[in-house]
Amino acid sequence: MGIGEGLAILGKALGAGLCMGIGAIAPALGEGNAVSHALDGMARQPEAADNLRVNMILGCAITESTGIYSLVIAILILVLL
Numbered sequence: 001m002g003i004g005e006g007l008a009i010l011g012k013a014l015g016a017g018l019c020m021g022i023g024a025i026a027p028a029l030g031e032g033n034a035v036s037h038a039l040d041g042m043a044r045q046p047e048a049a050d051n052l053r054v055n056m057i058l059g060c061a062i063t064e065s066t067g068i069y070s071l072v073i074a075i076l077i078l079v080l081l
Helices: 003-044 046-080
Strands: none
Touching (some): 003 046
């Protein structure tokens, strides 16, 4: 293995790591914010808890898809490049 191949492997590993690192921060912050505000709403209006819970779970599922997309991209970087 030459220097060129070693640098290519290094670049792929760094690219995949950055993709997952940056791609995991946004969903975590978004889900934390959504759950926080949903719990605030449930505490203020307990009669609306069921509706808030359903919307919170749907929002978290949609937000989590961003993290899954970054995982797919990281795997593609490692395998295809």
